[in-house]
Amino acid sequence: xxxxxxxxxxxxxxxxxxxxxxxxxxxxxxxxxxxxxxxxxxxxxxxxxxxxxxxxxxxxxxxxxxxxxxxxxxxxxxxxxxxxxxxxxxxxxxxxxxxxxxxxxxxxxxxxxxxxxxxxxxxxxxxxxxxxxxxxxxxxxxxxxxxxxxxxxxxxxxxxxxxxxxxxxxxxxxxxxxxxxxxxxxxxxxxxxxxxxxxxxxxxxxxxxxxxxxxxxxxxxxxxxxxxxxxxxxxxxxxxxxxxxxxxxxxxxxxxxxxxxxxxxxxxxxxxxxxxxx
Amino acid sequence: xxxxxxxxxxxxxxxxxxxxxxxxxxxxxxxxxxxxxxxxxxxxxxxxxxxxxxxxxxxxxxxxxxxxxxxxxxxxxxxxxxxxxxxxxxxxxxxxxxxxxxxxxxxxxxxxxxxxxxxxxxxxxxxxxxxxxxxxxxxxxxxxxxxxxxxxxxxxxxxxxxxxxxxxxxxxxxxxxxxxxxxxxxxxxxxxxxxxxxxxxxxxxxxxxxxxxxxxxxxxxxxxxxxxxxxxxxxxxxxxxxxxxxxxxxxxxxxxxxxxxxxxxxxxxxxxxxxxxxxxxxxxxxxxxxxxxxxxxxxxxxxxxxxxxxxxxxxxxxxxxx
Amino acid sequence: xxxxxxxxxxxxxxxxxxxxxxxxxxxxxxxxxxxxxxxxxxxxxxxxxxxxxxxxxxxxxxxxxxxxxxxxxxxxxxxxxxxxxxxxxxxxxxxxxxxxxxxxxxxxxxxxxxxxxxxxxxxxxxxxxxxxxxxxxxxxxxxxxxxxxxxxxxxxxxxxxxxxxxxxxxxxxxxxxxxxxxxxxxxxxxxxxxxxxxxxxxxxxxxxxxxxxxxxxxxxxxxxxxxxxxxxxxxxxxxxxxxxxxxxxxxxxxxxxxxxxxxxxxxxxxxxxxxxxxxxxxxxxxxxxxxxx
Numbered sequence: 083x084x085x086x087x088x089x090x091x092x093x094x095x096x097x098x099x100x101x102x103x104x105x106x107x108x109x110x111x112x113x114x115x116x117x118x119x120x121x122x123x124x125x126x127x128x129x130x131x132x133x134x135x136x137x138x139x140x141x142x143x144x145x146x147x148x149x150x151x152x153x154x155x156x157x158x159x160x161x162x163x164x165x166x167x168x169x170x171x172x173x174x175x176x177x178x179x180x181x182x183x184x185x186x187x188x189x190x191x192x193x194x195x196x197x198x199x200x201x202x203x204x205x206x207x208x209x210x211x212x213x214x215x216x217x218x219x220x221x222x223x224x225x226x227x228x229x230x231x232x233x234x235x236x237x238x239x240x241x242x243x244x245x246x247x248x249x250x251x252x253x254x255x256x257x258x259x260x261x262x263x264x265x266x267x268x269x270x271x272x273x274x275x276x277x278x279x280x281x282x283x284x285x286x287x288x289x290x291x292x293x294x295x296x297x298x299x300x301x302x303x304x305x306x307x308x309x310x311x312x313x314x315x316x317x318x319x320x321x322x323x324x325x326x327x328x329x330x331x332x333x334x335x336x337x338x339x340x341x342x343x344x345x346x347x348x349x350x351x352x353x354x355x356x357x358x359x360x
Numbered sequence: 361x362x363x364x365x366x367x368x369x370x371x372x373x374x375x376x377x378x379x380x381x382x383x384x385x386x387x388x389x390x391x392x393x394x395x396x397x398x399x400x401x402x403x404x405x406x407x408x409x410x411x412x413x414x415x416x417x418x419x420x421x422x423x424x425x426x427x428x429x430x431x432x433x434x435x436x437x438x439x440x441x442x443x444x445x446x447x448x449x450x451x452x453x454x455x456x457x458x459x460x461x462x463x464x465x466x467x468x469x470x471x472x473x474x475x476x477x478x479x480x481x482x483x484x485x486x487x488x489x490x491x492x493x494x495x496x497x498x499x500x501x502x503x504x505x506x507x508x509x510x511x512x513x514x515x516x517x518x519x520x521x522x523x524x525x526x527x528x529x530x531x532x533x534x535x536x537x538x539x540x541x542x543x544x545x546x547x548x549x550x551x552x553x554x555x556x557x558x559x560x561x562x563x564x565x566x567x568x569x570x571x572x573x574x575x576x577x578x579x580x581x582x583x584x585x586x587x588x589x590x591x592x593x594x595x596x597x598x599x600x601x602x603x604x605x606x607x608x609x610x611x612x613x614x615x616x617x618x619x620x621x622x623x624x625x626x627x628x629x630x631x632x633x634x635x636x637x638x639x640x641x642x643x644x645x646x647x648x649x650x651x652x653x654x655x656x657x658x659x660x661x662x663x664x665x666x667x668x669x670x671x672x673x674x675x676x677x678x679x680x681x682x
Numbered sequence: 683x684x685x686x687x688x689x690x691x692x693x694x695x696x697x698x699x700x701x702x703x704x705x706x707x708x709x710x711x712x713x714x715x716x717x718x719x720x721x722x723x724x725x726x727x728x729x730x731x732x733x734x735x736x737x738x739x740x741x742x743x744x745x746x747x748x749x750x751x752x753x754x755x756x757x758x759x760x761x762x763x764x765x766x767x768x769x770x771x772x773x774x775x776x777x778x779x780x781x782x783x784x785x786x787x788x789x790x791x792x793x794x795x796x797x798x799x800x801x802x803x804x805x806x807x808x809x810x811x812x813x814x815x816x817x818x819x820x821x822x823x824x825x826x827x828x829x830x831x832x833x834x835x836x837x838x839x840x841x842x843x844x845x846x847x848x849x850x851x852x853x854x855x856x857x858x859x860x861x862x863x864x865x866x867x868x869x870x871x872x873x874x875x876x877x878x879x880x881x882x883x884x885x886x887x888x889x890x891x892x893x894x895x896x897x898x899x900x901x902x903x904x905x906x907x908x909x910x911x912x913x914x915x916x917x918x919x920x921x922x923x924x925x926x927x928x929x930x931x932x933x934x935x936x937x938x939x940x941x942x943x944x945x946x947x948x949x950x951x952x953x954x955x956x957x958x959x960x961x962x963x964x965x966x967x968x969x970x971x972x973x974x975x
Binding site: 387 | 705706708712713716720721723724726727729730733734781782783784785786788789790793799800802803806807808809810811812813814815816819821823825844847851875876877880901904905906907908911912915932935936939940950951954957958961962965
């Protein structure tokens with residue numbers, strides 16, 4: 083069982099979740115909390131007894147060799163795995179103190195509160211504008227002012243506004259690979275989600291586009307909690323505050339990024355980081 | 361939701377009501393209706409056919425007399441007519457269709473020519489049946505009449521042939537209708553056979569050539585045998601189409617209810633019978649026609665099911681080879 | 683003493699060369715036959731196209747669209763009512779068949795692909811494509827003509843609807859299958875319901891391919907005669923109501939082609955020309971205009 087360390091001591095004594103301003107000033111250390119989580123694809127177990135607490139408004143990286151379960155865990159946070167037949171889980175995942183499997187909570191509501199960016203960028207075959215406002219439209223919002231404002235805010239947030247502000251009505255599929263991925267990020271943050279999940283967002287991008295996305299992650303961190311799955315350990319060092327190392331469905335080590343990469347506690351972590359396998 | 365503060369301040373995860381998906385219900389209704397349609401067709405035709413079924417039973421199939429004003433109904437001539445016309449059409453269409461399919465899957469001539477031929481065959485498929493009939497009346501009938509006049513004399517003393525080509529040589533005859541029918545099912549045979557030939561893995565072809573085969577040794581020895589199930593499927597499906605074809609046949613076959621051995625005489629098919637007589641039928645005749653329709657449905661459904669099954673089997677077989 | 687060595691084939695022996703030569707020659711000969719047969723197919727098509735043009739063009743004029751069919755033995759006239767009748771009945775067929783076909787395709791591809799109902803739908807759709815067109819007419823006759831006591835455009839349209847339903851369903855299913863799964867994932871990830879995903883992302887993306895299927899179905903329905911011969915029958919007059927016998931291009935050709943009057947036969951050719959043009963336009967629209975990017 084890995085215990086997480088508090089990022090910093092809270093300045094006041096108020097409990098998280100009750101006082102709005104204190105919440106903004108004092109991010110929760112266990113904003114996303116996984117307890118005794120096991121996950122199965124049919125008969126095959128993919129995740130074993132995962133326990134972790136992901137702090138608010140920081141970047142947490144999941145690393146590990148292919149097939150170790152990091153993407154699986156990520157996709158459980160917004161219950162995307164339920165789109166596959168025959169999956170089941172044990173244990174719980176709590177978002178801001180509330181179980182995401184709560185019967186009273188609709189999955190769609192959960193997904194609207196969590197943004198996801200996929201490995202291969204998947205903008206809709208619509209205009210750039212329509213891609214961003216999609217999540218607003220499905221929530222029933224159609225006021226042009228709100229939509230316009232959201233588009234500008236999201237594109238600025240994704241560092242894409244200057245490049246596309248004159249062609250918002252053009253098809254999103256005409257953008258370059260890096261631009262498409264940033265558009266997907268803009269689309270994911272349009273709804274102001276609590277958490278931004280990123281599943282190897284740069285694996286299909288060239289180095290320049292990757293650098294832009296990594297800068298973006300730095301900027302977004304002040305507003306969003308980010309969990310990023312990455313194959314690229316240098317990327318984890320560059321971007322993340324905390325890192326979790328997974329292997330064969332188990333969480334091996336979870337600590338500050340600095341510590342994981344300079345002085346890992348577990349031998350397996352050290353072997354992976356130094357490239358002895360994976 | 362749209363204020364400047366982050367969402368968490370509005371009380372945590374946004375709630376939303378889950379409404380029942382009415383669209384799903386609508387789609388389900390559509391799907392169920394589609395399945396019900398086939399059942400309804402068979403049920404309705406069967407129901408209308410009941411009086412005739414009760415009166416004639418299986419004799420309907422063997423009786424060769426169809427006399428409406430005396431309420432005697434037997435479809436044997438039409439069943440035989442359907443079978444014979446379809447088979448003759450296949451005899452002509454299969455070699456021709458196969459030749460075209462081979463032509464399209466090999467590179468005897470450059471690609472533009474092949475694309476043109478393929479386009480031509482697709483155009484043949486798009487021409488309405490009634491236009492085939494019209495063309496048949498003015499082009500094929502004179503040809504067949506000419507051929508018939510010659511054949512009647514040439515084969516007069518040859519056994520078997522003098523029955524098949526017995527005088528008098530009509531224009532509206534089984535032969536005419538079968539020839540045009542062959543043309544109409546040609547696209548089906550060509551398209552499916554070509555798919556089967558093209559699906560033969562390149563590795564098999566290369567293997568044959570590497571052993572020093574000529575092109576046609578490869579075709580007969582390796583490619584055709586591999587594609588054989590697909591070609592069989594093509595033939596069966598084309599047969600199904602031929603059995604159901606109506607208008608061109610009705611315009612060319614003469615629509616006679618007499619049983620005859622000669623290809624040069626008028627004949628009739630089940631489909632043609634229905635086309636000609638439904639308009640003015642009453643009472644038991646309607647019921648008898650419905651009985652005939654039921655037979656046609658069952659026959660074509662059966663043939664098509666077999667054809668589809670063979671087609672599925674062939675697709676599974678070639679899927680495994682790389 | 684015996685040797686167990688095998689004599690190597692002498693590739694350069696003249697006997698071998700002769701055999702190879704014959705084999706190659708034979709192969710070339712077969713190729714020639716094959717090509718000849720293939721090109722032979724072009725002959726009937728050219729003959730049809732040529733005759734339709736040659737015999738149909740002379741009478742092709744605006745009056746064809748504006749006038750009514752001539753009585754037996756008379757000259758002049760046109761077949762405007764037949765063109766209108768065909769368009770109306772194809773329209774009825776589309777209105778009836780398209781919703782059922784598309785909704786069914788959505789159900790079997792998006793909502794419940796592996797259920798028994800979906801498998802049944804796929805099986806039934808394949809079978810329905812094999813139903814002879816005359817049976818569609820017989821069915822419409824039983825369901826509509828017998829119950830309403832008369833021939834009508836509704837009956838004709840209904841028969842055509844049964845005919846094109848499986849085509850629309852199967853092409854719509856293919857269209858939906860062609861929509862990238864990534865789009866659906868992105869939509870669900872943003873918290874959309876299944877209905878919203880289908881309505882806002884999947885259907886719009888599949889629309890061009892669905893339209894292709896619809897245009898192909900229209901092309902087929904416009905040319906069919908058998909379903910109309912004893913459901914909509916024919917009429918010499920402009921259509922007044924959908925509950926009366928209605929003229930159509932295909933039935934007109936059928937009726938006129940067997941008359942002993944030269945003028946009527948020429949009309950049949952002209953009508954064939956118009957019909958073939960109509961069908962070709964529909965086919966080209968389907969394959970070119972709605973081609974996926």
